[in-house]
Amino acid sequence: MHIxxxxxxxxxxxxxxxxxxxxxxxxxxxxxxxxRNNGGIGPLALRSLMTTVLxxxxxxVLPHHPVGVSEVHLILGSTLLLLFGAGAxxxxxAMGLLLQGVFFAPFDLPQYGMNVTTLLxxxxxxxxxxxxxxxxxxxxxxxxxxxxxxxxxxxQGGIVAWVAFWALYGHGFTTENLxxxxxxxxxxxxxxxxxxxxxxxVLAAAKAMARFSQxxxxxxRLHQPA
Numbered sequence: 001m002h003i004x005x006x007x008x009x010x011x012x013x014x015x016x017x018x019x020x021x022x023x024x025x026x027x028x029x030x031x032x033x034x035x036r037n038n039g040g041i042g043p044l045a046l047r048s049l050m051t052t053v054l055x056x057x058x059x060x061v062l063p064h065h066p067v068g069v070s071e072v073h074l075i076l077g078s079t080l081l082l083l084f085g086a087g088a089x090x091x092x093x094a095m096g097l098l099l100q101g102v103f104f105a106p107f108d109l110p111q112y113g114m115n116v117t118t119l120l121x122x123x124x125x126x127x128x129x130x131x132x133x134x135x136x137x138x139x140x141x142x143x144x145x146x147x148x149x150x151x152x153x154x155x156q157g158g159i160v161a162w163v164a165f166w167a168l169y170g171h172g173f174t175t176e177n178l179x180x181x182x183x184x185x186x187x188x189x190x191x192x193x194x195x196x197x198x199x200x201x202v203l204a205a206a207k208a209m210a211r212f213s214q215x216x217x218x219x220x221r222l223h224q225p226a
Contacts, residue, residue, distance in 0.1 A: 002070055002071045002073070002105075002111065003069075003070060003111045003114045003115055003163065003166050003167075004066070004071075004111075005107055005108070006170075007070075007166060007170045007171065008111070008114060008166055008169060009110075009170070012169065012170060013110065013113070015169070016113035016114040016117065016166075019113065019114070019117040019121075020112070020116050020117055022117070022121075023094075023116055023119075023120040024094070024120075026090070026120055026121065026124040027087075027090035027091065027094060027120055029124075030086040030087040030089075030090045030123075030124060030127060031044060031087035031088075031090065032087070033087060034047075034085050034087025034088060035087070037220075038087070038219060038220050038221075039216055039220060044087055044091075046216050047084040047087075047088030047092075047216075047217060047218070047219070048087075048088045048091040048095070050084065050088070050092070050217060051084050051088050051089055051091065051096070052092040052096045052099070053092075054080065054092065055075070055080075055092045055093050055095070055097065055100075056096040056099050058073065058074060058075055058076060058096070059073060059096065059097070060100060060104060062074045065187075067183055067184050067187040067188070068179075068180040068181060068182070068183040068184030068187070069163060069166075069177070069180045069181055069184050070163050070167075070188075072184070072188050072190075072191070074194070074195070075093075075119070075159075076198060076199075077089065077093070077119070077122065077123055077126065077155040077156075078126060078148065078152045078155050078195060078199055079195065079198055079202055080092065080093070081126060081130065081151070082140045082143065082151075082199060082202075082203060082219065082222065083140075083202065083218060083219060083222060084218065084219050085219040085220075086123065086124070086127035090120055090123055093116070093119045093120060093123065094116050094119070097112065097116055098112065098116075114162075117162060118159055118162040118163060118166070119159070121158060121162065122154070122157075122158025122162070123155065126158075129150065129151060129154050130151060133150055133151075134147060136225060137225045137226075139222065139223050139224060139225050140203060140219065140221050140222045140223075141204075141206050141207040141210075142207075143199065143200070143203055145196060145200060148195075148199040148203075149196040151196075151199070152192045152195040152196045152199065153192050156188060156189055156191050156192050156195070159188065160188050160189060163184060163185075163188075164181045164185065167180065167181050168181070203222075206218070206222060206223075207223075
């Protein structure tokens with residue numbers, strides 16, 4: 001979902017700085033909730049370190065291909081949310097993206113504000129969705145396929161919507177731009193065919209190895225109902 005260089009440039013980049021500030025505000029809100037309800041600042045730091053490493057690997061190790069206005073990545077936002085909680089996931093997404101840009105793709109740094117907004121705002125949205133579709137009496141390891149599918153669809157759909165917004169903001173409603181956005185959207189939404197299955201596989205492994213998947217490194221809700 002990287003916004004490619006040149007999609008938005010010049011004075012128009014100012015908007016991306018403003019949206020990034022808002023996205024960081026949402027991340028701070030999610031982190032504060034995690035400190036209050038998910039073990040405190042120490043466990044949040046541990047989980048954030050883990051999510052940062054994972055996100056960095058998602059961007060650099062997992063397959064990614066340029067399609068249309070952006071690239072198709074397997075980011076696994078809903079997986080991170082279920083395993084590590086919203087606060088640690090937000091920090092990991094922001095830091096992993098930044099480290100990837102600094103060390104491997106400095107040409108992406110001017111687009112950092114757009115990219116971090118594209119990742120964090122949908123994460124905040126599915127953190128609210130999870131509260132609605134996963135009952136308080138249900139541990140995350142007992143998530144059903146339909147619930148995992150809803151979370152994945154919402155996250156990937158949010159990313160596609162933001163990428164489309166940035167592309168339209170940068171280049172307008174030209175036929176070429178609309179076709180490029182459409183090709184990216186179709187390719188990216190194919191991720192939802194895979195991500196819910198990954199979610200359920202990871203959660204099943206966490207349930208089977210409960211002795212190792214409890215404690216400060218994982219989201220408290222993974223095994224304990226709210």
